[in-house]
Amino acid sequence: MTVLPDDGLSLASEFPDAPHEQWQNLVAGVLRKSGKDVSGPAAEDALSTVLEDGIGTRPLYTAHDTAPDAGLPGFAPFVRGDRAEGNTAGGWDVRQRHAAADGDAVLSDLENGVTSLWLRVGGTGIPVSSLATVLKDVYLDLAPVVLDAGDETAAAADRLLRLYEERGVAPAAARGNLGADPLGFEARTGSPAYDLASVAGLARRCADTYPGLRALTVDALPYHEAGGSAAQELGCSLATGVAYLRGLTEAGLSVTEACAQLEFRYAATADQFLTIAKLRAARRLWARVAEACGAPEAGAQLQHAVTSPVMMTRRDPWVNMLRTTVATLAAGVGGAASVTVLPFDDALGLPDAFARRIARNTSTILIEESHLARVIDPAGGSWYVERLTDELAHAAWEFFQGIEQAGGQEAALRSGAVGERLAETWAARSAKLATRREPITGVSEFPLLDEKPVDRAPAPEQPTGGLPRVRRDEAFEALRARSDAHLAATGDRPRVYLAALGPAAAHSARLAFAANLFRTGGIEPVTEGTFEESGAVEACLCSSDALYEETAEATAAELRAAGATHVLLAGRPARYAGVDAYAFAGCDAVALLSTTLDRMGVS
Known part of the structure; x- marks a missing residue:
């Protein structure tokens, strides 16, 4: 048994x-009231949550939940941050992303709180030839620039470096990242359009002439956006970083110089504790890589966190403000050096001025009003966070070792593994x-069928051909799109009649459940009047189990006689004559709603 040190506090010494075990017994007593006959550790297990990657979180953590020593901020293994001062010297770098050649938007951001620029250059983004125009009035010695130019990296980097020279920016004052990430x-x-050898010269140039510039980005977003878990995102970033270290050292850079050319980009989600743990774990893992390469002092990982595109929704996009706020808080607490808050309308197209303002103000409020950056590694020492990090x-x-055994990141990508x-x-x-x-507020829970759509100008198309890009809302978005098309074609949404049986006390809960469920699929629930007056072709019974036993079959027969082509019941599956399907908590809502729309002729 672990003996805890005397902390000198005697406030509870008389108790x-x-x-x-006493706590577990109390939990078991509560669970027994809900019908779960468990005791001891099994009671605690019943309240545990299973995450991805074989990780589970328990309802209670204590000092006995040990984890390796996290060290001190700014020192290996850098779990507590890559700098001794953390983000306390003014907060994290507020980095805004721009994909359109709009110099006014860039200036507006910089004048109102943004401290660095992330520019998507080349392809359908900002033309390389327009870089000078976009950055025309930007003080390049004050605002770091991060490029994301894909296979046009060499041309974009050359243009940016020439801009520094043309404007008289001292090489030591140039900061940011040239964004090479083959x-x-x-x-x-899915295209090996350029390789590391083609950008190794950029790394050498930065190392020799531009000490504040990094040449390469290890972007883990492609793996996150393809549906990867936190551990898979980290594993892919490690494998990519190791591949770049090999390539750069083969090109003549030392391990220390090579490490100094890398910046890592991770997704920050609304699962705040998992995001905090992910960023802390990423630093620990990269420190281990640097140590294994013989340069432990070079293992401080520079991190850029981006609020997750996967969690952004197209319906009720205003809720995205809440999601990005929690994600930004987690990124800041997790110790990211730079944070990009995607505008709430990012999934709809090019953000407008209001959306960009809200995005940058999210960081500003957390830093200047919530004082989130005043404490270094505020989650450090939390038994839960330390255990989850470990x-x-x-x-x-x-996962990283599996990739290495498969021949490294390049081979694992090309093989499809x-x-x-x-x-x-x-x-x-x-x-x-x-x-x-896993509910999605505004989409799979509490949707608004009559919400006013938010229209935005189309954003430049994203590169395709490799790993897919997924979104949490995609299955429900497909259902809502079918309903919208039906509304446009007929003037009405598909409808379902909710037949409430018995008094309000008996049917209210399931009536609300069914109404919410059908709205997630774009089906308008009708609760007033008779079935004949509803304009619906299908009906759903809503009441208590006791009343179902008495009236479900008779009511189903009456509805069929009135013209209902299909009768559902809100409740667990049972055998009631005349009831075709059941809607209940935990059912496959997407499958149920999709087949319902199919029957209604909604294409």
């Missing part, structure tokens, strides 16, 4: 210690989304 580009497009690090390292593992993870998560065990 006996409460053993863990493996990330291949993951996005478990996630082990899961990610195992990475894509297959990510697809398996996304399939499992899609099942949770379909059954609403």
Whole structure:
């Protein structure tokens, strides 16, 4: 048994210690009231949550839940941050992304809180030839620039470096990242359009002449956006980083110089504790890589966190403000050096000025009003966070080792091994989304059928051909799109009549459940009047189990006589004559709603 040190506090000294077993017994007593006959550790297990990667979170953590020593901020293994001062010196770098050649939008961001620029250049983004125009009035010695130019990296980097020279920016004052990421580009497009050898010269140039510039980005977003788990995202980033270290050292850079040329980009989600643990685990893992390469002092990972595109919804996009706020908080607490908050309308097209303002103000409020950056590693010492960081690090390292055994990131990408593992993870998560065990506010829960659509100018098309891009809302979005098309063609949405049986006390809960469920599929529930007056072709019974026993079959027969082509029942499956299907908590809502729309002739 672990003996805890005397902390000098005597506030509760007159009370006996409460053993863990006592708490478990109290939990078991509560669970027995809900019909679960469990005791001891099984009671605690009943309240545990299973995450991806074989990780589970428990309802209670104590000092006995040990984890490796996290060290001190700014020192190996850098779990507590890559700098001794953390983000306390003014907060994190507020980095805004721009994909259109709009110099006014760039200036507006910089004048109102943004501290660095992330520019998508080349392809359908900002033309390389327009870089000078977009950055015309930008003080390049004050605002770091990060490029994302894909297979046009060499041309974009050359143009940016020439801009520094033309404007008299001292090489030591140039900061940012040239954004070379050949493996990330291949993951996005499936095309090995350029290789590391073609950008090694950029790394050498930065190392020799531009100490504040990095040449390469290890972008883990392609794996996150393909449906990967946190451990898979980390494992792919490690494998990519190791591949770049090999390539750069073969080109003549030392391990220390090569490490200094890399910046890592991760997704920050609304699962705040998992995001915090992911960023902390990423630093620990990269420190281990640097140590294994013989340069432990070079293992401080520079991190850029981006609020997750996967969690952004197209319906009720205003809720995205809440999602990105939680994600930004997690990124800041997790110790990211730079944070990009995607505008709430990012999934709809080019963000407008209001959306960009809200995005940059999210960081500003958290830093200046919530004082989130005043404490270094505020989650450090939390038994839960430290344990989760450790478990996630082990899961990610195992995934990374699998990639290395497959020949490295390049080989694993080209063989399809990475894509297959990510697809398996996304399939499992899609099942949770379909059954609403992972709810999406405004989409699979509490949707608004009469919401006013938010229209935006189309955004430049994203590169395709490689790993897929997924979104949590995609299955429900397809259902809503069918309903919208039906509304446009006929003037009405598909309808279902909710037949409430018995008094309000008996039917209210299931009536609300059914109404919410059908709205997620774009089907308008009708609760007033008779079935004949509803304009619906299908009906759903809503009441208590006791009343179903008495009236379900008779009511189903009456509805069929009135013209109902299909009768559903809100409740667990049973055998009632005349009832065709059952809608209940945990059912496959996507499958149920899709077949309902099919029957209604909604294409």
